[in-house]
Amino acid sequence: MLLGVIADDFTGASDIANTLAKGLAGQGGLAVTQYLGIPTSPAAPDVEAAVISLKTRSAPVEAAVVQSLAALEWLQAQGCVQFVFKYCSTFDSTPEGNIGPVSEALANALGVKGVIACPAFPTVGRTVHQGHLFVHDQLLSESSMRHHPLTPMTDSDIRRWLTHQTRDLVGLVPVATVRAGSAEVRAALDAAAAEGRTMVICDAAIDQDLITLGAAAAGVPFLTGGSGIAIGLPANFIRSGLARGARTSFEGVAGPEAILAGSCSAATRHQIATHANDHPVMALDVDAIMAGTLGVREIVEFVASHRGQAPLVYSSDDPMEVEALQSRYGRESLALTLDGLFADTARALVDSGVTRLVVAGGETSGAVAQALDLEALSIGPEIDPGVPILAEPTRAIALALKSGNFGAPDFFRKALRLLEGGVSL
Ligand SMILES: Nc1ncnc2c1ncn2[C@@H]1O[C@H](COP(=O)(O)OP(=O)(O)O)[C@@H](O)[C@H]1O
Numbered sequence: 001m002l003l004g005v006i007a008d009d010f011t012g013a014s015d016i017a018n019t020l021a022k023g024l025a026g027q028g029g030l031a032v033t034q035y036l037g038i039p040t041s042p043a044a045p046d047v048e049a050a051v052i053s054l055k056t057r058s059a060p061v062e063a064a065v066v067q068s069l070a071a072l073e074w075l076q077a078q079g080c081v082q083f084v085f086k087y088c089s090t091f092d093s094t095p096e097g098n099i100g101p102v103s104e105a106l107a108n109a110l111g112v113k114g115v116i117a118c119p120a121f122p123t124v125g126r127t128v129h130q131g132h133l134f135v136h137d138q139l140l141s142e143s144s145m146r147h148h149p150l151t152p153m154t155d156s157d158i159r160r161w162l163t164h165q166t167r168d169l170v171g172l173v174p175v176a177t178v179r180a181g182s183a184e185v186r187a188a189l190d191a192a193a194a195e196g197r198t199m200v201i202c203d204a205a206i207d208q209d210l211i212t213l214g215a216a217a218a219g220v221p222f223l224t225g226g227s228g229i230a231i232g233l234p235a236n237f238i239r240s241g242l243a244r245g246a247r248t249s250f251e252g253v254a255g256p257e258a259i260l261a262g263s264c265s266a267a268t269r270h271q272i273a274t275h276a277n278d279h280p281v282m283a284l285d286v287d288a289i290m291a292g293t294l295g296v297r298e299i300v301e302f303v304a305s306h307r308g309q310a311p312l313v314y315s316s317d318d319p320m321e322v323e324a325l326q327s328r329y330g331r332e333s334l335a336l337t338l339d340g341l342f343a344d345t346a347r348a349l350v351d352s353g354v355t356r357l358v359v360a361g362g363e364t365s366g367a368v369a370q371a372l373d374l375e376a377l378s379i380g381p382e383i384d385p386g387v388p389i390l391a392e393p394t395r396a397i398a399l400a401l402k403s404g405n406f407g408a409p410d411f412f413r414k415a416l417r418l419l420e421g422g423v424s425l
Pocket residue numbers: 149150262263264265268286315316317321322325326334335336338339360361362363364365402403404405
C-alpha cells in the first residue's frame with residue numbers, strides 16, 4: 001500500500017476515495033478501498049490507497065485524536081509511505097477542533113512540520129485566497145455553512161480559525177507562491193517548518209493550483225485538506241512507477257431502493273424539493289420521533305409500499321426550524337436520536353431486501369454505514385463531483401454517501417439509476 005487517508009467523516013471519505021480513484025484525466029488513478037472504521041485485519045495485497053472513514057468531525061477532541069492515531073498506526077502497518085488527513089472543504093469544525101488537534105497529533109506522530117492544509121475543491125466552488133475560504137462567490141461565513149446544525153462556520157479566515165485549535169502558529173502559502181510552482185511551495189513549507197509552524201494554509205483557486213500542491217507533496221509524509229488536495233497525488237506514484245494507473249469499474253446492483261436524508265444543507269434541501277416533484281417522499285415529524293410515536297416501522301412500511309418509485313425519507317429542515325428543534329431537545333441529543341433512527345432504519349431496510357441505498361449527510365451516512373456493518377467498499381464511477389458509487393461486492397449492496405452540499409438538483413434519481421448500472425457513465 002502506498003497512500004493512507006484518514007477521513008473525519010464517511011461522505012468525505014468517499015469524496016477523497018473518488019478523487020484518488022479517478023486520478024488526472026488520461027492517467028488513471030490508484031486502486032482504492034474505502035474502509036468503514038479501522039480494519040481489524042490486513043488489507044488485500046492489491047490495494048494501493050486506503051481511505052479510513054472515521055466519524056470524528058463532531059466527536060470530542062480527545063476521542064478524535066485517539067481514533068486518528070489508531071488509524072495512522074494501521075496504515076503504517078500496511079506499508080503506506082504517505083498519509084493524508086481529509087476534512088471538509090468547508091473546514092467544518094468548532095473553535096476547539098477537531099481539524100487542528102488531529103492534524104497536529106498526526107504530524108507529531110510522523111515527526112513533521114510545515115504541513116499543507118488546503119480545503120479547496122474548486123469544482124464545487126470551494127477556493128482559498130490569502131487564507132480565506134470561499135464557497136462559490138461568498139465568504140464561508142456568509143454562505144449557508146454559517147447555519148450548519150453541528151459546526152456552524154462563522155469565520156472565513158481559516159488561518160485564524162485554525163489558530164484557535166492548534167498549539168503551534170499557523171502559516172500561509174499565498175497564491176503568488178503557489179502560482180510560482182511546486183519548488184517555491186516546497187521552499188515556503190520548509191521555511192514555515194523552520195519557524196516551528198506545523199500547519200500551513202495553502203491558497204488554491206483552480207485545479208492547477210492543487211496539482212502544483214500535489215507535486216510539491218511528492219515524497220512528503222503528511223498533508224491535510226479537502227478531497228482537492230489529493231488531485232495530484234496519484235500522478236506522483238504513477239510517475240515514479242510505484243502505481244500502475246488503475247481505472248474504476250462497476251457492474252451495477254439490481255434490487256429495491258431507498259433514499260435517506262438527514263442533511264439540512266442547502267443543496268440537499270433543494271434536491272429533496274426537486275425529488276418530491278415526481279417521487280414519493282416522507283417528511284419525518286421530528287417531534288413525533290422525539291416523543292417515540294414515529295420510528296423505524298413506519299419508515300420501512302413507507303419504503304416498502306413505494307418500491308420501484310425511488311422513495312425518499314428525510315428529516316432535513318430549514319435553519320430556523322432546525323434551531324427551534326435544537327433549543328427544544330438539545331443539539332446533541334437531537335442529532336444522536338436522528339442519526340440513530342436513520343441507522344436502525346437502514347439496517348431494517350437492508351434486512352428487508354434493499355440493495356441500493358442513497359444517503360445524504362456526513363453524520364447521517366456515518367451512522368448508516370456503521371449500522372450496516374460494512375467493512376470495505378470498492379469505488380465505482382462518479383455520480384456527481386465528489387460522490388462516487390460505492391460497492392460492497394460480497395453482499396451485493398451499492399451505496400452513494402452524499403456530502404450534504406454536493407450534487408445536482410436531480411442527484412437522488414440519477415444516483416439510484418447509476419447504482420443499478422443501467423446507464424454507462
Ligand atoms: N430536522 C432536524 N433538526 C435538527 N437536526 C437535524 C434535523 N435533521 C437532521 N439533523 C441532524 O443534523 C445533522 C446533519 O449533519 P450531516 O448528516 O453531516 O449533514 P451535512 O452533510 O449536511 O453536514 C445530523 O446530525 C442530523 O441528525
